[in-house]
Every structure is written in structure tokens, then in C-alpha cells.
Amino acid sequence: MIISQRHKWMIFIFLLLLPIAAMVHFMSGHLDISFSNLINSLFNFDETNTNHLIAREVRIPRMFTAIIAGAGLSVAGLLMQTLFNNPLAGPYVLGINSGASLFVAFSIMTGIPFLSSDLGIITNALIGAMVFGLIISLFSEVVRSQISLLLIGIMLGSFTGAIVSMLEVSSDASELKVFTLWSLGSLSRIEFGQIPLISLVFVVGIVGSLFLIKPLNLLILGQDQARLLGLNYKRTRFIIIAITAILIGLITAFCGPIAFVGLAVPNLVRIMLKSQHHGLLIVSCAFIGGIFVLLCDALIQAMENYMLIPINVLTSIIGAPIVVLLILRKLR
């Protein structure tokens, strides 16, 4: 696979745009807080200074979460699309998010202390994403049609939705509230102190996906050709799903479900780069995904005074039309 001069320029531009988007995000907050406050809150933190506190504990974690969520979901979506050879695949459509949601619902609503701790929720979201990833990949063995696979994903989603509703009915009010809040999706749940741990898990997911560049590039030729070129399909599939589960699990646990990013961004990136080189695609998805969610959230913050928009809603409002456009493009 070939990286052209044009590709190098584009990556360079993405690299520049990310910090710009991050600054736009920082400035779109409600209060007037200067950059010097931002710097001071990091290196010279004074807890009694409200501006420092807000920069460090509210804005930085939120900015960080937006980047991680956008990048992680987009990379996970890219992996799913290549694995299932389907541009409309994505963690949300295939029901992998629902798997994570179901397991998180279990962990919150059973009320077992370990299960409902932070680590418990991450673990559960991860296991849920993994289990549902494996289920959908088993189905993909049987159904070769792209549409059928998406329908099965949607069915999995409705099925888990129903189970989650059943859990909701039988759980007590406060557990229900925690879960309902979680399921709205939020970029504000991460604390400053959690950033290192989350970064670590995120880096594991992204670096893991970089090791998949060769198998992913082969999968573009279709499963059979990839095998004939020496790809161990089952093992590769397992690793791809495991990495997707790490990324989706992490993000779902901390932010709740966020729709359409994983579906729309990889498609946009492919159109922009006009390449199937997965090294390029992974890096670009990470950047564009981060920029996309940063800008969405900046918009949310800018409109905070006028209306309340959960992040999940805004990404759907912007993402769904993109997906429709893609389908129309395909049909033409």
C-alpha cells in the first residue's frame, strides 16, 4: 500500500487541526477562563482558585474525553467496517454498544459494590462488547449478505434494549437513575485523576490496532482472498474484536453510548484520503474522530444557554444524514 505526498500533507493538516479544535473546545465553555489559567491549573494548581479548578477538573477532562471518545469510536468503527467488509458497519449498528450497555446495566442494577465500581463498569462494558462482537461475528459466518448482518445487529440491539428495560422495571429508583444518566451519554464523567489510566487503556487499543495494519489491508480483498494470501482469519477476527471491545468498552463505560461517530467518521476519512491503507486510515480516523467530537461538544457548550443537547443526540443529528448520503452514493 502506498502513502503519497498528498496523504502526508493531509495527516499534517489533521495534526494541526486537532489542537485548534481542542482550543475552540476550551474556549466554548460557559465561563471566561484564560489560557494562562489553563497552563497554571496544570503546573501551578491552586485549589482555592475557582478558575483553576474549573480548567483542571471540568474543562480538561471534558476535552480529553471528547478526543478519546471520538478517536476510539472512529477507529473501532473502521475495524468493524473492514472486518465485515461493510461500510455501514459500526459498533452501534452491529449491537456492540448494546452489549456493553447490557452488561453495564447488569452491573449497575445488581448493585453489587464491585460490579458498580469504576473498574467494574469498565470490565463489564468490555466483556459485553466482546461477547456481542463474537456473537455478531458468528452470525457473519452464516449470513454473507451485508444487509442481513446489519439487520441482525439491529435485532441484537432491540433484544438487549428489551432486556435492559426489564432490568429497569425491577431495579430500585436510585440504581435506575444512575443507569438512565449513564445511558444519556456524557463527556463530563471523567475526573482529572483518571486521565492516566484511561489514556493507558486507549493507547493499548490504538497501538494494538496499528499491529493489525497488514491483516486489515488484506481483508479489503475479501475474506477468501485474504486467507489465500496467508491470513489466519479466525485469529485475526478475534484480535480485531478484542481491540474493538477494549475501545468501545472504555468509551461506553465512561461516556455512555455515543451514536454514529464510529459509522460516519471512517467513511468520511476514506473519502478524504481515497486510500485503503489502514495505517493511514487508523491514524486519520483517530484525528478526525477526535476533532469531530470536540467540535460537536464545543457546539453543545456554546448553545448551553439556549438548549440542552446530550452529546449522543448531537452526534446522531450530524451523523445520521452523513450515513444517508453514503447510502445514496453507494446506490447511485
Added chain:
Amino acid sequence: MIELKKAHIGYSEGILHCQDIQLECGNVYILVGKNGIGKSTLLKTISKQINLISGQILIDGKEVQNVSTNELPKLLSFVPVHFPQMDYVRSREFISAGRAPYTNALGRITEEDSQEIEHAISALGIESLSERFTSELSDGEKQLVAIAKSIAQKTPIILLDEPTAFLDYSNKKKVLSILKETAAVMNKCIVLSAHDIDLCLEFSSNFLVVNADSKELQLQQKPSRLGIISAAFNES
């Protein structure tokens, strides 16, 4: 060299079988038979995509069942009926996928790999296609690119499932002559299935005919047109 020894081939029950047959390097073998008789199945069995029911298939003296997933792509390459539908893959990138069995875990293309890719491109004379997206190529051009990928893969054996199916007359001729030349010049054993018996007779004298009645695969060397048709299609 491919050796088929009392092989029974098919899905649940054997649909196609043969006595001992040897396919040598340097030749192009044309596989003919009725629709649905198992030509694709035979090619897929030789390439280990489907398991053999009984008997043996040997490639360079090694039993196909025992060849590892890593080893097989160095021995044998396969060109399916349909060219994969892909957006944004340039011909050169597609051809370079033929080097996957030789590259490291990260897929780094070495100097040697690049040379093989360029060699494959120039062997087929498709320099002008190499920077274009495969999705924009005509069917004939796609077939040439697919063959170039197999050549870049540097395998002694190339299997092609109906490579002439979607081509016009001149492209059929072009593909067949390129394959004939490749087999002779690079000393490869090429097996392809086809329905264009008359045309193929111009290019090869080695036919693998599946008998319509007995479903037996027979190697006919220097056959007559009539001999092939009567055996394969039960007509005289």
C-alpha cells in the same frame, strides 16, 4: 506440479472424482465440464478452501491438507471469478497484496518486494493501469491486474476460476495468450476453468475434462474438439 491421486471432491458426497493425474509446470491446463459439475469446487479443493473427501492432492510432493496457512500462498495463488469490489485501491496496491506472504508482520514492502511488483506489472504490460483505482478498470483490465497479483506472488502454481467469463473476444484472447506465455516463460503450472473450448484449443493442448455421465475427471492431451464435447456435455 500438482498430483491428484484417486481424489474425491465435493461437499457432503463426492461429486467429482479422478484416477491419478499429474499436472506439470510449464503448461496451461483448461478445465472444462458442465455447469455445476464441480469445476470451482475442484479449484477450491486444490487451494485448500474446501476439504478433500478422500484420496490425495499433492503440490510439489506435499499433501495440500498438511501445508500450513503461511506456506500455501508461496506455492499456489488463486484468481477468483469475481474481482473484489473495493473503493480506493490502486492497481499497484492490489498487486502488492501478492507480496503479503513474504512481508513481515507489519507488511513492510522491501526492495525485493518492489522489484517483484514492478516485474509483474511490466510482464503484463499494464504500467498505464498501475496508478488507477481498480474500481475504475474494465473487466479485461481487472483480469490482467488479478493475474499480475498472482505473478507478484511468485507461486509455481496459479489457479484461475473462469478468467475469461466476463471478457470480450479480444480480451479473452489477450488473457489466454498472456497465461500461455507466463506458463512457458516462468515455468508455472496454470489451471483455469473455461467454457470457450474452441478458443482455448488455440492456446493449449492440455484439457482436464469432467465427464458428464461418470463425473470422472480425465486429462486429455491433444484432444479433438469433438472428443471434449462428447465427454463433457454428453453430445455428439
Added chain:
Amino acid sequence: MKLMFPFLAMLILLASCQESKPDLQNEKEQKELAAKADEVPQEIKIEFAENFHVNSIKGGYELELLDPNSHEVESTYELTYDHSKSGDKVIHLPVENIAALSQTSVGMLSKLNSLDVITGISKMDYVHSPELKKRFKAKKISEFGDESNVPIEKIVQSKTKLIIYSGFGSEFEGEDKLRKLGIQNIPNYEWRETHPLGRAEWVKFLGILINKSDEATTLFNDIKSNYEDLRWKIRNLEDHPQVISGNFYSDQWTAPSGESYMAILFQDAGANYAYRSSKGTGSVFLPIEKVVADNRTSEYWINPGVPSKGVLSEMNPKSKFLGAYKNGIYCYSHEMNKFWEMSAIEPDFLLEDFIHIFHPEFEPNAKLHYYKALK
């Protein structure tokens, strides 16, 4: 369908047969009621409630429910002792069998010592009243589930005459079918009132229904004087601690608006409610960072809506930056049922709780009725 009508007719017939039995043992009482059908009852004065009017008319009352936004009449009911009248919105007095699907109406009926008129409630899990629990064990009342989807046959079987529902959001289902079966319904819109005493005043509405108007008026007057006494007592307190209420939902803070029920209680209890100047009677939505910046020194945080600090910090880690986080959070979550059942009719107790929370020096060892510090 053809089979349905004879079946319904039979049911109605059965229901009316039972009605004709001499339910009122006392003939004198019966005569009194008959007399009421011909006279115009004493006017009932409404002082605080803004969303209903009662006009005395011959044989009973005309009840007007008002739209809380436009203050225009939304619907009119005739509550009458004249049982010869009939119509969609005609309710025969006194009502003896009530399905109290609105939780607050259970509380009001229990304050009127009339729990015996209740034939059923929505769900026993939400009930506070020990007496009602006893009656449920004795199989004297049934569970009818959520008001949006009531089991019609079960209601008919319980001989219910009137369903009182809360009317939050969804429409009351099966209204027409129930009317055909002789079962009326009416909403208890007490929750639309923004003044705490306005809410409590809806007890007068229940009093009319069960022929206990005088008791209801006396009860309300006691509540009112308690409430006003409490306000009078703290009028000179200098200290007005800052209070915040609500919680983070998704990425925003949802708090009661400045003109809402809770905001009025906070002000009446001598606190300085952080968002008292916001308009409206519903909720305000605020950016997280504004709430953090505004409330670093807030002393009290009422109604975070969670049972423990553990859940609170799990739900939203930003909570701990609010001044009240350490030891100023109070909630009723340990008495959830009691709160939803009784607080509407006990605004004086609520006010007392808030006064004791905001001004601990006022009566140091006071016991709180509803609230508890969150641990």
C-alpha cells in the same frame, strides 16, 4: 363486538344491582343527603391554590380546573348530590369507593381519616401509610398499576366509583370504557401548584368528594397557621445560607426554577437559593462549570435525588467541588414513599425541616420529618 354489548349491559346491571342495596345503614344520613340535593351548599373559599375554583350551585359544586400556564378553565366538573344527573363530567357525591392512583391523594385522604374509601392504589411498593398496608393485607384494597394503563375489569370488580389520578404527562387511558361502566375519573393536579400552601389546599377538593368539606377546611387552616407561624418566627434571622438543589443530568445541572415550589420553600425557610432569580416554575438547566463556580461556597444542597454520597460521586464526580458536598447534602431518599405521599399535605413539616437544616442554631436538637443528611 356483538357479544360485547350484552356482556357490558350485564356488567352494568350487576353493578347497579349492588348499588341499590341499602349501603347507608342510617336512614337519617340518607335523608340528609337527599336534602342536600336541593340546596346550595356553603361557598368554599380557595386562598392559595391557583389551579382550581369551586362554585357552589344547587345540589353541589361546580369544579373548574385551570391550565397552569394560561390560567384559563381547562375542564369543568359537576360534583352533585343529585344522583338523577348524569354526564361525562358529573360525579355523584359523596364518593364512597375511590381508586387513589395519585400518591398525594392517598396522603390527603389519610389526613382526613378516610382511608376506608380507598378501593385501590397504583402500587403497594409506593405506599407509606401503615394503615393502608394493613388494609392491603386484609385484601380490602387492590393494586391497579400505573395510571396510564389501568386494568378495567379489576377496577369494575373492586366496585370503584371514581378514579383519582395525577395526570403527569400521559393521557388517562380507557376513560370512555370506564364511564360506560359507571366509573368516573378526575385528576388531582395538586402538583401544578407552586405555592406550598396551594398544594396543601387541594385537600379541600378531596373533602368535597367524600363529604368532609368542613374537616378539610379545618385541616387546611391548621396547616396554614403552622406554616405562617414558622415564617414569622424566623423573620429576624440574619444569616441566609446559600442553597443549591437538583443534580447533574448528562452534561447539565437541572435545578428548580426561581418561582418553583421548592424555591419558595427555600426562601420561606430563610435561605438564599442560588438560582432564585431564574424565571419559571419548572426547572432551569445550567452548564456544569457555572454551577461549580457559583456554588463553591454554598452551604447546603437539597434533593440531589440519590441515596448516598457513593452513588452521587459515581454519578457525577464533579459533585465534590460544590461547597455543600462535605456535610451539607440533605435528601429524603430514605423516606421516599413518605415524602411523595405526605409532603404535599404537610408543607409546614417541610418548612420546619428546611428551617432546621438551614438554621441549626434555631432549635439545635430538632428532629427532621422528611430529610436526612446524606452520608
